[in-house]
Amino acid sequence: MTNLPNDDRRALMMLSELIEPGDGELDDLLAEVGPIEAVKRIWEGDVPERLHRLTSASVSCTPDPAARADQIAAATEAAGARVLIPGEPGWPEQLRDLQTVCDADEPHVRPPRCLWVKGPHDLAELCARSVAIVGSRAASEYGQHLADDLAADLTASGWTIVSGGALGIDRAAHLGSLARGGATVAVLACGLEMPYPKANHSMFNMIAEQGMLLSEWPPGSTAMKHRFLTRNRVIAALTAGTVVVEAADRSGARNTARYAAELGRVLMFTPGPVTSSQSIGVHRLAREPWEARLVTCAEEVIEDVTGIGGPLASAPPPQRRPLDRLTEIEARLVESLPRGYVVDTARLAAAAGLPTDLASETLHRLQRMRWVDRIDDRWRLARNPRP
Amino acid sequence: MTNLPNDDRRALMMLSELIEPGDGELDDLLAEVGPIEAVKRIWEGDVPERLHRLTSASVSCTPDPAARADQIAAATEAAGARVLIPGEPGWPEQLRDLQTVCDADEPHVRPPRCLWVKGPHDLAELCARSVAIVGSRAASEYGQHLADDLAADLTASGWTIVSGGALGIDRAAHLGSLARGGATVAVLACGLEMPYPKANHSMFNMIAEQGMLLSEWPPGSTAMKHRFLTRNRVIAALTAGTVVVEAADRSGARNTARYAAELGRVLMFTPGPVTSSQSIGVHRLAREPWEARLVTCAEEVIEDVTGIGGPLASAPPPQRRPLDRLTEIEARLVESLPRGYVVDTARLAAAAGLPTDLASETLHRLQRMRWVDRIDDRWRLARNPRP
Structure with a gap:
């Protein structure tokens, strides 16, 4: 019976040593069964052929993955570093866009x-x-x-x-x-x-x-x-x-x-x-x-x-400052949404200093006005905002 | 009775001295009555108020416009120059685009x-x-x-x-x-x-x-x-x-x-x-x-x-060389049409080394394929050619 890391963080640290970051096949496995179970399956050889090939050598010289995870955690601490995992406070949600x-x-x-x-x-x-x-x-x-x-x-x-x-x-x-x-x-x-x-x-x-x-x-x-x-x-x-x-x-x-x-x-x-x-x-x-x-x-x-241009911005040439057409609350939300980011309602409301329900209602209106796009429950500045 | 220049060329030379080039009001008058009649009307004061104001001083110290036109022609010859007028051989038709x-x-x-x-x-x-x-x-x-x-x-x-x-x-x-x-x-x-x-x-x-x-x-x-x-x-x-x-x-x-x-x-x-x-x-x-x-x-x-890109051309990103999809004659016509120009069929046929009727037939096909645009009886490369 394999000795498993006792939390997700350690399991992910362990997996980072085992398989290069960004690997789609491991990513799919993690999404399906979570980090601890993924470690278990890898150590048991119960994974797709490619993942097995990638990991079998390391697995055979690491009989105790839990102990190895502890070593990595200790080395991390010794380096004065810490580990962030997806979803916890401080994790930059925009990294999800890589999907x-x-x-x-x-x-x-x-x-x-x-x-x-x-x-x-x-x-x-x-x-x-x-x-x-x-x-x-x-x-x-x-x-x-x-x-x-x-x-x-x-x-x-x-x-x-x-x-x-x-x-x-x-x-x-x-x-x-x-x-x-x-x-x-x-x-x-x-x-x-x-x-x-x-x-x-x-x-x-x-x-x-x-x-x-x-x-x-x-x-x-x-x-x-x-x-x-x-x-x-x-x-x-x-x-x-x-x-x-x-x-x-x-x-x-x-x-x-x-x-x-x-x-x-x-x-x-x-x-x-x-x-x-x-x-x-x-x-x-x-x-x-x-x-x-x-x-x-x-x-x-x-x-x-x-995306909020000075006189030289190229966005919509006819009106120089289309933001002027928005209400103050609408404009505040648009200005709080950095171009290129996908941000959730709560975060955006906080950035704009608005209560969440008001922000949500206004964002849905801005969506109909084609100022913002909605992706699941998150928001993005529309490519060519049109009032 | 005013002494008028005896040909269009001299009348236009005369008018060039009188009113700055590109003037829309004179241009409209020329389109309506031609150069000689335009000189006549200007000398008779029978023109819109603005043109009259622009020309009256010069007219009053130039009693004989025909003689003045001859002087300009002589000065032109003395300078080793000649005058081209619209429509004659050698006149660059693309200047019409300024309209x-x-x-x-x-x-x-x-x-x-x-x-x-x-x-x-x-x-x-x-x-x-x-x-x-x-x-x-x-x-x-x-x-x-x-x-x-x-x-x-x-x-x-x-x-x-x-x-x-x-x-x-x-x-x-x-x-x-x-x-x-x-x-x-x-x-x-x-x-x-x-x-x-x-x-x-x-x-x-x-x-x-x-x-x-x-x-x-x-x-x-x-x-x-x-x-x-x-x-x-x-x-x-x-x-x-x-x-x-x-x-x-x-x-x-x-x-x-x-x-x-x-x-x-x-x-x-x-x-x-x-x-x-x-x-x-x-x-x-x-x-x-x-x-x-x-x-x-x-x-x-x-x-x-x-508009015919090497590997870095930005036109249609999916196909690198969309020209490859055309027949040899189609491609020759497209390649003979410089981007930004509007060219008539005869000139284009000559440039492509094709008989005019074959060129015309092919150009109409290229128009349906959205490779070229037709403007009156002239042709222009479409902005984003699509086969």
């Missing part, structure tokens, strides 16, 4: 099973108004300057900067935010006790104190190429939009960009000289059928992710 | 009444495959380099470069084309005997020999600010698309861009560093509701103006 981009070609795009986090914040709150800034590791001076500026200005306007903790653009974005006292979020592709790359060691320490480190992998996991790609979907899904600052012709940032576009997040890029190899990838983004928006400053980023 | 952007706010957007030209070419042929490259006078080294490169590469691919003969981007574009032996077209806002600015004197001489100088104003007309704006509509209308290479925040190039967009021509821009004041205007173009396309090289310009 919508499932694709047979890409087995690793399901929502995270659990997240290791380190930092003094509520992750959901931190990411409720967040933008990703990503780009090349081999960034130019120009690109780093731009990422730093954008991050600093967005931070000053109350937006959280999410990035991947890499050298180059990611680093410049994190530092730009930290310099303004921002609680920036670094989403890593390895265990939080040894954030990669080492050259960013002191930056990671600052982020753990002032912002938040995040990973889907348990302590002891090393950064591997495929893990960066898997990680990118989390950066795109956490945020209201992704800005690609520089990207060479073949760059991981383009992978994040594609996730953002597929998730219905706002995809943005900053232009550069056509003569710069580090701008080839961003200029190419502009020519893909992804509706990538050119941005040159934080104000334009905010305009794009809130 | 579609008439706007009460802008009295000067009607098609040209006649054109002074200088150069050894057929203007219509020259502009059948043409692209405008425009931008700042105070261009950066980067911008000039880019304009020069684009113009050279487009010329090498058989495209005519049209620009405004100004310093900066215009100059770089003309020179880039001339260096590759191109017949570049400079559209001026003054008489052809004294092309402005003088600093481009030797360039204008090269263009008059190898390409073509163009103006709506008779000899003796000086370049004035409002004339540049009037002129810009001709640059936009002559060409299949306009590329704005650099533009400061308030720039005439943006005016040309707006005409291009309103005419349904392809509007393109080249990006630059967001830190460059000369790129502010182009980046702003990208955020207007004009569907401006980011281009970084001649290939992308050609992709955009022909």
